[in-house]
Amino acid sequence: MTGQRNKMQEDVRFRVLRLLQENPEMSQRELAEAVGISVGGAHYVLSALIDKGLVKLGNFTAAKDKRRYAYILTPKGITEKAAITKRFLARKIQEHEMLMAEIEDLKAEMAMGQDNGFALKQR
Structure with missing residues (x-):
């Protein structure tokens, strides 16, 4: 389970780094929506990326509200993004x-089922 969670x-992290490289001025809310995580999750990921x-x-x-930030990838961040991308x-x-292998197996099963008189109902 831990391996799956790490993936x-x-x-x-990959999606966040990719989005920030394309648009460093994304807000945490926009980033969260684009990645499919909560705003708190986006804040946590950004904080970890900054700490690293x-x-x-x-x-x-360009913002009227000077509390907005741009999240800029560092040279180390660009290198890490390349490794994560790979x-x-x-x-x-x-x-x-x-x-694709599973799809081929299912197609073969369906073909065998139809050959044996077990035709599947078509919707």
Whole structure:
């Protein structure tokens, strides 16, 4: 279970780093919506990324409310994002291959069922 949780946490970090690289001026609320986590979860992830030196805070110069920040990836953050991207992509390719194998197995089962007179009802 811990391995699965670590993968999910890394997926969230990957998505957050990717979004921030594209748009460093996203609010925590916007980031939370885009990633599919709570605002508190987004705050927690951002704080951890800042503590690790992967993201730094910058002033959001165009905002009327000077309390808004830009979340800027550091060189270390860019390097980490590249490493996470590589792992994320390898995991998704493996999931895709497993899913395709399962689909092929199901197609074969359906074909055998239809050949044996067990035709499935079509909707």
